[in-house]
Amino acid sequence: MQLVNKILLVSLLLVVLPLVLYYYFFPTFRDLFFEQKEITPFSRYAERNILSQEFHLVAPDHLKYNQPSIVSGRTDVVTVTPWLAPVVWEGTFDPVLFDSIYKQKNITIAATVFAVGKYIMFLKEFLETAEKHFFVGFRVHVFVFTDRPNELPQVKMAAGRQLTAYPVPSSKRWQEISARRMEFIQELIEKELHKYADYIFCLDVDSRFHSRWGTESLGGLVAVVHPGYYRADRSEFPYERRPESRAYVAPGEGDFYYCGGAFGGLLQEVHQLAKTCHSNFKADATDGIEAAWQEESHLNRYMWINKPSKVLSPEYLWQDFKNINPEVKIIRFSGVIKNYAAIRPNV
Structure with missing residues (x-):
């Protein structure tokens, strides 16, 4: 035996x-x-391929451009964060060099805007100015989240650029629209964009482009410093200050105050941001809490912990009602002046 x-x-x-x-x-x-792995849009191999887009930068042979310098340049602004992420200002990059590098990568950039209720009135100018300034010469797919898909304006778009309406429910409160943005962005990436897009930028529709917004803005996780607070002490930032909220940032903490109206980066990085912010927002709602500035508060909490790999200066989302400070040499994108009484409630 x-x-x-x-x-x-x-x-x-x-x-x-x-x-x-x-x-x-x-x-x-x-x-x-052995492993019954969850099938996701971002497999190990897909992530490697996307990341190579970001880190493997090859310039065309014999390309002519000005000699770079590490001892001269912008001295009136900070151009790098404490974690060594570049801060993009006019005069800190060569647009010809950047475009030449990324043209070879054959990339596709997605952009999202929310044109719900009366906010559809801003869409035409947004799209027309985007055609002149936003990633000109590259493949761009603009997704318009709207409750009025039949009212999309007719805007002539260049070859390789397209517009798609993405139906969403209407809402009287702009806060509710703001609160659901992360949810819809996460859903769009999972259902559609993972098939072909490399980068995504999420932008406010009540805005317009004035000059170049291009490949210099590409990065892993990209944030835009808010024009209203870029000169302020962090104690003045309108972070969510209630500890019971998942968007909480304690006094003495935080880096910059970032815009909720412009952010982006590699597809999988924005997916993770949107998924986390959406989850935290829902958990807060279950506890009866709404963060001070809805998804912008959750975005700022996320980006304090998960540092952006590239920070865009306030050139990339100015406010039209503000006077332009001397260090701002150019306005690339700005929120338009509007009559809030006329668009709220937003029906």
């Missing part, structure tokens, strides 16, 4: 041992036969 047991044990080891070795030393085999 003991002999039989020994034979069975040896036989079992002969069967199990090779499988154990395959499990630990051959990941592909493990994934196929």
